[in-house]
Amino acid sequence: MLRLRCKARSGSHALGGLTAHSRLRDMQAALAALTGVPAAAQRLLLGFPPRHIDLSDGERRLGELGIHSGDTLIVEEEPPAQRASPPLAKRAMGSPAAPVLARRVVPADNSCLFTSVSYVVEGGVFDAACAPEMRGLIAHIVASDPEAYSEAVLGKTNQEYCEWIRKEETWGGAIEVSILSKFYQCEICVVDTQTVRIDRFGEDAGYTKRVLLIYDGIHYDPLERRIPDSDVPPQTIFSTADDVVLAQALELADEARRKRQFTDVNRFTLRCMVCQKGLTGQAEAREHAKETGHTNFGEV
Known part of the structure; x- marks a missing residue:
């Protein structure tokens, strides 16, 4: 049995965005990203002497459970054989499914970055024909500011770059993400499945909105928060104060890394x-x- 201790709130790790109003499921997702212990395998203890926290209702707020800033949590990992299934009566009642962060696969057509950015900034609207317009937008922004977008920045002359980025076979990368972050006035977080790292474009610009992409070294896909088996539209735009979604994104990337999907x-x-x-x-x-x-x- 694995036993770990961690603070309920600390700016140094993934629990930093949690408050007394956060849901239990959010804390479990953040703990999973921090400790590597999946939510389904967690046993949480609080206080002294340690008491078990009831994990049966992921929608309960942390304040209702008596978890406050600065508290020390003990995280134990249960062996698979000891993990209890939900009671039959509760399963029969069909309690609401918790939202999950998931990858929305887009076509691998040399424009996956542009399609992915369009999808998340438009709130989950897929537009297969958006790439030429977005390429043209980037070219226009670069051409209008040759001093900021010089050959030293672009790796080619300003004019050569503008011609190059308009071509449908050209792949986008960090430069294009940075430009689109400024244009859409939102933080664009790119989660790398190889390094399990998040590159945050626009992090210091004071934006209030955040969108997320996942990248495997070749291909970009958008990330969205869905409610399983629900008709509720997925969420693709998040607050920059939402650290839980970053923890969930890292957990998703780590799962892909373990499966060597990079x-x-x-x-x-x-x-x-x-x-x-x-x-x-x-x-x-x-x-x-x-x-x-x-x-x-x-x-x-």
């Missing part, structure tokens, strides 16, 4: 998990993805 673009040999073709290096992976549309690579 591509190390600097040094790797890999295999296309669709057609099983062996590939070496970033150039071959990009070319194969462009030719076939296959984007599911596993490192060998």
